[in-house]
Amino acid sequence: MVVGSVFDEFVAAELRGHAANRQKERYAGESGGGNIYNSLAPTEMEQSMSEKKTVVAIVDDDPRVLESLEELLESAGYVARSFSSAGSLFASGLSGVDVLITDIGMPGMDGFELRDLVREAHPDLPVFLITGRHEIADQGRAQGISGFFRKPFDGRVLLAAIGDALRD
Template sequence: MTRARPVVAVVDDDPRLLESLEDLLESAGYVARSFSSAASLLVNGLSGVDVLITDIGMPGMDGFELRDQVRKAHPDLPIFLITGRHEMADRHRAQGISGFFRKPFDAKALLAAVGDALRNREMEGNHDT
């Protein structure tokens, strides 16, 4: 029996970054689902999503607000925040997430962090036996 590939949802209002992250994640064996806004992710739902990567600075609902909304429904979902801003306040507001990356970020570091989060989530799920 083959295990399904993990699904990573990516939310960013920059279409070039969405495409780049989608290519990166799929080349690493993940299924990437791209969304241009927090609202489009929430409308489509988080069913089947194993990891969320979201930009902080987006029009409408920003990444912090999205994180808060997702946490209510899926408190164990690994969430990574990415940003092009360099404000220390962002790092402080990013508490309670799986990772925080500033653009341009190291692709290998992001993939390693996603892999670690998925392994940790899987190990926590196996403790139920």
């Protein structure tokens, strides 16, 4: 028989807060027993803290591309963090980012400029450039990247390139 406990309101507030994935179990003994057991299962975040997942930051001004790349990366076990501009990436910070994927043609700071700024602070960070254009006017600007992909591209090839860059 499941019964309430004096902590129900506290646990409900906790469930709505940072521990939204916690599950509460309450058990009571037989009639007249009064034994109550409360347990909270660990959150997904707590379980995965011991096994750090690779964080991939994606910068693209096209929300459809962001969504598509998020789904691809998360299905492969990566943590995807999406940003609609270079400015939003820098506002969030690069702490914890293991790989950067950025569009070349964006308003404001383009992918090459973003790559250059990121390289100053994180010279070993793998950077992948993506574009819908079918040529790069200045091939010299493509130097110093881990990979270059023209849209549309095969997601499996991108995932393989990310894996290769992380092993290097």
